[in-house]
Structures are given as C-alpha cells and as structure tokens.
Amino acid sequence: MSVSNDILVIESLTKAYGEKVVLQDFNLSIEKGSFFGLLGPNGAGKSTLIHCVTGIGKITSGRILVAGHDVETDYQAARRQIGLSPQEFNVDIFATPLQLLDFIGGYYGMTAALRKERAEELVTQFELTDHAHKQFRELSGGLKRRVTLARALMHKPPLLILDEPTAGVDVEQRRSLWKYFRELNQAGTTIILTSHYLEEIEQLCSEVAVINKGQLVVRESISDFTKEGSVEEKYLRLTEGTTF
Amino acid sequence: MIRREVMRTFRVVVQTLMAPVISATLYIFIFGVVIGGTIDTIVGKPYITFVFPGILMLSVINAAFSSSSSSFYFARFTRSVEELLVAPLSYLEIIIGYMLGAITRSIIVAVLIVIVGVLFGAVTLEHPLLFLFYIMAVSGIFSLLGLLVGLWAKNFEQLSVLNTFLITPLTYLGGIFYSVTMLPSTAAFITHINPFFYFVDGIRYSMIGVSESNMVVGITVITGLILVLGGLVFYLFKIGWRIRV
Numbered sequence: 416m417s418v419s420n421d422i423l424v425i426e427s428l429t430k431a432y433g434e435k436v437v438l439q440d441f442n443l444s445i446e447k448g449s450f451f452g453l454l455g456p457n458g459a460g461k462s463t464l465i466h467c468v469t470g471i472g473k474i475t476s477g478r479i480l481v482a483g484h485d486v487e488t489d490y491q492a493a494r495r496q497i498g499l500s501p502q503e504f505n506v507d508i509f510a511t512p513l514q515l516l517d518f519i520g521g522y523y524g525m526t527a528a529l530r531k532e533r534a535e536e537l538v539t540q541f542e543l544t545d546h547a548h549k550q551f552r553e554l555s556g557g558l559k560r561r562v563t564l565a566r567a568l569m570h571k572p573p574l575l576i577l578d579e580p581t582a583g584v585d586v587e588q589r590r591s592l593w594k595y596f597r598e599l600n601q602a603g604t605t606i607i608l609t610s611h612y613l614e615e616i617e618q619l620c621s622e623v624a625v626i627n628k629g630q631l632v633v634r635e636s637i638s639d640f641t642k643e644g645s646v647e648e649k650y651l652r653l654t655e656g657t658t659f
Numbered sequence: 660m661i662r663r664e665v666m667r668t669f670r671v672v673v674q675t676l677m678a679p680v681i682s683a684t685l686y687i688f689i690f691g692v693v694i695g696g697t698i699d700t701i702v703g704k705p706y707i708t709f710v711f712p713g714i715l716m717l718s719v720i721n722a723a724f725s726s727s728s729s730s731f732y733f734a735r736f737t738r739s740v741e742e743l744l745v746a747p748l749s750y751l752e753i754i755i756g757y758m759l760g761a762i763t764r765s766i767i768v769a770v771l772i773v774i775v776g777v778l779f780g781a782v783t784l785e786h787p788l789l790f791l792f793y794i795m796a797v798s799g800i801f802s803l804l805g806l807l808v809g810l811w812a813k814n815f816e817q818l819s820v821l822n823t824f825l826i827t828p829l830t831y832l833g834g835i836f837y838s839v840t841m842l843p844s845t846a847a848f849i850t851h852i853n854p855f856f857y858f859v860d861g862i863r864y865s866m867i868g869v870s871e872s873n874m875v876v877g878i879t880v881i882t883g884l885i886l887v888l889g890g891l892v893f894y895l896f897k898i899g900w901r902i903r904v
Binding site: 501519 | 745
C-alpha cells in the first residue's frame, strides 16, 4: 500500500501511562476515503489511540502520520486534517452551540463570514436551530452529541474521527446521522468510527479492526468480518475471555 | 481565543469587573479620603494621589491573574482544553490568546477604576505611554503566573494559594500605601528586592511623576520576569505538562 493513499499511518506506536503500557508496538494504516470501524472492549486502547492521533495524548514511542504530517513534529499541519467528535463532552459548558462553532472555526483560521455561514449550515443540518442560543449545559445528551459532531465538521476535515457519535441519540436521529455520515464518506471524507452499537459498525463501515489489550487483533473488510455471522458474533469470539 | 476570553469576562461581569471596581472604590475612599484627609502630603503629593496608582496596580494584578488562572484551570477541569490541543494552534498562539484575554480584562478594570479615581480627584497622568506600558506589562506578568497556577492546580482551592500567600502580601508590602522612605533601612532594603515594588513604583511614576527606585532596574525586572515566565509557560505547554495525557 503506497503511503500517498493512506491518510493515517501509525508505525510502532507505544503508549504508556507511567508503568502501564496501553498500546504496544501498534501498527495501522487507513486509506483515504475509507469508512473504518474500530472495535474493542473497554480499556482496549481505542480512546488512547485516538488521543495519540489527535494530539490530546503524548506518544511514548513510534510515529503517527496524518496525510503525511507527523503529529508530533509537524503537529499543526496534522491537526488541520482532523475533526474529532469525542466520546466525552469536552466543551465550555457555558457557551452556546453557535459560540462553540464560532470559536472552533476561528481556531482553524476561518474568516468571520465563513464561520457564520458554516455554523448556520451545521446548526440546520443537525437540527439545532431552536437550541443554538442555549448554553451547552442546558442541552439534552442527544443535543450535546449533535453539537460536538457539528464542531468536528466545522472546518470540513479530510479525516473525521467519531468516538461513539450516536451515544444518547434517539433512533430517528441516529438513522439520520448514519445517512449523513454515508454522504460525507461518499464525498471523500475518511471516517474512523468507534462504537458500542455493533449494528452501526455493520451498517456503515467498509473495513473493521478489533483492538484488544493494546494490540491489533484483526483487520478485515466488513464482508469478510461478517462471513460467518454478525459483527457481534465475530467480535465476541475475538474478545472472548477478556476480563474488565 | 481573545474573543472567547473577553466573552467569559462579560459572562460573569459582577465578579470580573464590578467586584474590583467596588473594592478599589472602598480603598480610595478609606485610605485616600478618610485617612488621607489627615495627612498633609507624601513625597510632595496629596496622599490620595500618592496611593491611587498602587490601588490601581493591585486591581490590575488581580484581574490578570484571576482571568488566566481560572480560565485555564476551568478548561482543564471540563476538558475543554482538548479543543485547543486538537486545533492547529501553536503553543505560542494559545499562550498569547490567554495573555491578551487577561490583559484586555485588566485594561477594562483599569479604565473603570481610573474613572472612579477621577471622580475622587485622585488621578494625574504625567507619562501616558509609560502608564500604558506598566498596565500591559504587569498584566502580562500576572497572566503568565495565572497560566502557571492554572497548569499546576489540582483543585479550585489551589487556584487561590499563590494569590493568598504570595501575590497579595508582596503587593501590599510593595509600597502601595506608604513611601519606602518611611521605612527603616532593613525594611527599605527588603522592599527594594521585592519585584512588586517596581510594579507599584513604575505606575506611580507614570501617574504622579515621582519614583523611589531606579527606573532602569524596574523595567529590567519587569522585562526579565516576562521573558522568564513566558519561557517557562511555553516549555510546559510544549511538553504537555498537566495538559496532554
């Protein structure tokens, strides 16, 4: 696989918190344009991996390239490529959705006019119009999730990382988001998705990888992964015996 | 980032702007009018005019320190600092953003207190550009100190530790309410090695034209502090101390 086709390259990544090694010599590359599912039990290292890719976490050893940019030595260029919708809400809880979108647009160098236009577009897309001027802390869990999704998309990143993007979202909205994610992916955005809703992985992803205890256990196309049963069945077989 | 910090300031305007103005007004009234009314002059100036610059500096210091320390600690507490870590901002941009937010708050507080001072007849301004330099430079120093505390603190109580045990005592002992010429020689010497003395003396000189220190030493101390603190904060951001896991 040539490097130029990969939007994310992880080489010999090790991440330790003190004495505890969470990722050990981890290797993974993801092609541009793919819809990539990342599965693993709690504590497997998925969030740690995302933190290392996005800059929230420090790499112990190894290298990560995003669109050819090293996330440590060329971090600004690398981060420009990424949009992150994290599992935990990491926002200023007293800011409104419109303010949050405006600020994040500013961090990515968008002009005031572009920020306004894009924020309005996203508020409409995620049905936040009636809540755009409320403080984040006043919103329901589902609305908060939609705000963090909108925030991740503000600068139209080539690589979108979705960590439990539909947790707390109602069924209708989840289906609507799935449709939106498919459209984004078809338009060229590479998406990495982690989710405990295995149906979501099965419905959306073209490829899936399973991480367990900091190691890559398997990486297959979704059709190969589900050859002998559902995603859930295969996943449970792969992680059998894992204690929590 | 500056817009965000200013928005924060106005979100809790009673705490950020009204409280320091009320506090300064009380100081001006009690020390400047009530007590100052019984004192002839000090270093050749009315007491209220002598004491006003120090009161102003006290408020500027508190505004700058509170702004960056509370803002940055809160960002760590709510994990909203991750928004900055994921964005393509350089560490220098992040630091300057917080600094300018704190300096903006300090300037707003300073303007409001000067208005109060004018109403009390306490304000003269001999060297306006120097005045602006001291306001901005001292705000810058305490915004950087605030960032350090915001990085270091593990709970809300620790945010006030430096202010309680270092900033407030050193500020009061920096000659806000008295001339250093009133002190015995040992105390005067100790005052001259207190960097806060140069902050107060510098702004006093810019306002009333009287200095009790060597201005070159004062500006060197201020510039040195900005460079040292700025370098330290930049280094800590670069290695991700207490912000990157």
